[in-house]
Amino acid sequence: MRQFMISIALMSLFGNSAFGQVIGKPVEQPFPLTEARPFNFWMDVKLEKAQEIFGALTEADYETIIDCTKQLRTLSEFEAFVRKGTPGYLTQLRSFQFAVTEIEKQAQKENIEGVTLGFQQMTLSCVHCHNVLRETAPGKATGTSAPDLKPHSEKK
Numbered sequence: 001m002r003q004f005m006i007s008i009a010l011m012s013l014f015g016n017s018a019f020g021q022v023i024g025k026p027v028e029q030p031f032p033l034t035e036a037r038p039f040n041f042w043m044d045v046k047l048e049k050a051q052e053i054f055g056a057l058t059e060a061d062y063e064t065i066i067d068c069t070k071q072l073r074t075l076s077e078f079e080a081f082v083r084k085g086t087p088g089y090l091t092q093l094r095s096f097q098f099a100v101t102e103i104e105k106q107a108q109k110e111n112i113e114g115v116t117l118g119f120q121q122m123t124l125s126c127v128h129c130h131n132v133l134r135e136t137a138p139g140k141a142t143g144t145s146a147p148d149l150k151p152h153s154e155k156k
Contacts (some may be wrong), residue, residue: 042079069104092129
């Protein structure tokens with residue numbers, strides 16, 4: 001079921017062309033998953049999209065900002081399905097979704113200050129959510145061990 005949901009998310013983000021198969025060649029997973037970090041997949045992709053927004057923000061590239069907010073919203077909905085049992089997560093998710101929606105609204109108005117404020121709100125919601133997830137005891141709520149939430153620089 002998890003692989004099905006991930007496939008749907010990837011198709012919505014990158015289109016069906018990422019899943020085509022050439023006859024005689026094995027299908028490669030675009031984002032290999034390991035059981036040790038199944039939940040961080042969503043966070044890693046959301047981090048990439050947030051970084052894209054930041055880059056687009058510095059260039060006032062409103063089209064890219066809008067595109068990334070739509071992808072972030074979709075990713076957060078899939079992640080909500082996976083983490084729905086984590087205490088406090090849905091509250092943080094609503095905060096994140098509100099900030100993403102605000103970024104999109106302000107980008108449509110080409111209001112750079114509004115986009116910047118929305119981006120700051122989104123960043124705060126990410127930090128607060130990660131704090132909630134760190135406080136969640138291993139094995140509770142999700143039925144798996146707690147996610148690996150090491151700083152991004154230590155993951156490589």
